[in-house]
Amino acid sequence: MLKSLFRHTVLAVAFAAASSSAYAAEEVYKLKLAETWGPNFPIFGDSVKNMVKMAEEMSNGRLQIRVDSSNKHKAPFGVFDMVKTGQYDLGHSASYYYKGKVPNTLYFTTMPFGMTAMEQHAWFQYGGGQELMDEVYAPHNLMAFPGGNTGVQMGGWFKKEINSVDDLQNLKMRIPGFAGEVLAKLGATPVNIPAGELYTSLERNTIDALEWVGPSLDLRMGFHKIAPYYYMGWHEPATELMFIANTKKMEALPADLQAILKVAMRKAAYDMYVHSYAESAKNWEIMKSEFPDVQVKTFPAEVITAIKKANDEILLEKAAEDEQAAKIIKSQQDYLKLVRVWTDISEYGYLESVAE
CATH class of the missing domain: 3.40.190.10 (Periplasmic binding protein-like II)
Structure with missing residues (x-):
């Protein structure tokens, strides 16, 4: 029994060492990311740092991403073009900043009187929102992903x-x-x-x-x-930032690194929403008591x-x-009509029922 356990342990360690050596021998992919925000910008910039750290850790160091803040690239509202042309591989910004270049980008950040954060996330992942965003960004050699929500x-x-x-x-x-x-x-x-x-x-x-x-x-x-x-x-009932990627640069990555990058983006986006919620609660209390x-x-x-x-x-x-705009607007309105019924019953209903 002990001999067998020892043998399996040795084999496991040997396999891990071999895997580690194999990874170490593989190519390291270095990417550049431009963010709209200044250096060490709270919450927004934190989401970028979290994504970069997770991507590097999950890839065992094969993905290394350098972040340039707006003080470095000097174009806070130029992230779309810089990633599109390949000057940067990745970006972090807000989709509606680019409505002057591509009008239909504005729908993917937030809409007045529209969906809350959870409703919007559901629309992106299960209501066709991501597919519509793909349709808008694809002609510009770009892939876009939810990049963190501020909530209301x-x-x-x-x-x-x-x-x-x-x-x-x-x-x-x-x-x-x-x-x-x-x-x-x-x-x-x-x-x-x-x-x-x-x-x-x-x-x-x-x-x-x-x-x-x-x-x-x-x-x-x-x-x-x-x-x-x-x-x-x-x-802005649910302001979703975005990660964008140059499509050619993304597709040039090995399949596993593409998957790792997407997972890191999604996790960082979720973390930003939670972080923003926590900070709002804390700062609201500070504001009411100190100001x-x-x-x-x-x-x-x-x-x-x-x-x-x-x-x-x-x-x-x-x-x-605009036919494309009409399709996006209809999708959002139809999904809001569907999901708001449940929001009213669940979230609002709960708050109303326990209110003193």
Whole structure:
């Protein structure tokens, strides 16, 4: 018995050593990743670091990824093009930043009045969302994958209170994506500004208001020192970042390394959602206790009604103008109609039933 056990142990160790030697003899693949964020950017940048670490560990060192932050490549909103052309192999950014280049990319980050994070993840993986994203990105020599969710975002920091639709007239606000188009329809002026310039832009009155994320990231940015009104969200109920890969570079990797990279991306995306949720809970408590002058507001019903009407009108326009957009919009709306029934019964129903 002991001899047999010893023999099997020796064989197992020998096999592991041989496997390790075989891996060591195999080629090491070095990739470059460009991220939209600055160096050591919390939560967003952490998800990239986690992905890189997991990919290297699971590949036994055969996958090594160098990360260049925006201070290195100097193009925070240029990640799409840099990966497309092969200047970088991988990227981490947000899909809706590139609607000016490829309009139908904006649907894969989040949509106003749309799905929550869990609903959206279900749509990506089991409701056809990933396939539609593949369809949009494939012509550009790109593969795109969910890259981490912030959950429900807050509606933004405002220097002045919003009491009516008229208060949106000529309001210059940092707000990207579809929501920016919605506010523009109501008379506001949406702009997109890199994270590192947000505080200064608000402080110098370059903008009148901004939305960034939520307590997970907003508090450390110091916006509450300048803009005292913090509004509840409507525009980004589930903001999903993205990992992108140059298709030719991805397909040149051995099949096992392609699989490892995809698994690392998915795990890092999940970890970012959990991290963001935890930080929001912690920072909300800090904000309420240490900065009681912050006034948390809900947009008046009149304003939300006008925003929703504008949102629906733009969706109809985009669906009428573009067959691919129509397909994506219909897929999202159909899935939301299906999944929201269960969300109401399960999540909302639970919270309502145990509320004091």
